[in-house]
Amino acid sequence: MNTSVFLAQLMGPVMLVAAIGLLVNPEAQRDMARQFLDSPPLIYVTGFIVMTAGLAVVLNHNVWALDWRLIITLFGWMAVIGGAIRMLCFSAVKKIGYAMLDKPGAATIGGVVWLIIGAVLCYFGYFA
Template identity: 70%
Template sequence: MQTSIFLAQLIGPVMLAAAVRMIINREGQRAMAKDFLDSPPLIYISGVLVMLAGLAMVLYHNVWVADWRVIVTLLGWMATIGGAIRILCPSAVKKMGAAMIDKPMAMTIGSLVWLVIAVVLLYFGYFA
């Protein structure tokens, strides 16, 4: 349980900051995403970093239970898989990312999902 709380305390604030930035500065976020997708080295290095973080989470927190802790496990697996995809298939990442940028509602929905997950992690990490 301590690992779950630690990871919730670590991930929650970062997700909250990212979600709030996406909500309050959508055009800036879109511009940054376009620049990111135009840089294969950034896609690659972000894949390495995200995969490392995801693997660390999965190795130390592979908890499959029917409570909030499964969110941390799922985020770890999603980071591991997402990082691998960035490393192995950067052109697919660019194509999928461009499709999302072209749909403003996708970014809005994504930011709201991140906001909800961040609030849940912050609650269980700091207040529960």
């Protein structure tokens, strides 16, 4: 199986479920985010996990073609950078996170974006 297709099959459904959770129950997601932001050890551990997953993607799929595969590469790099930031800058992550939570439409916008990207990845991973 092609690496791009495998990663699309892996990432697409996860993004769809996360998006649906954001759109269906935004207040519960906001409460969970607040609890997350109040725990520096949890921010660090998730940074470690996200950076490791991002490196796994980038090391196996660093494809800079102008097609759907670029989504996977960009998410891999964003995970590497985002994970490193979580590990190095707890207070900045907390400050940015609370600023995002203060924006009422942020969860909806994020949910719609993740829904679209998840659907695109599912399409190319399972149907194309």
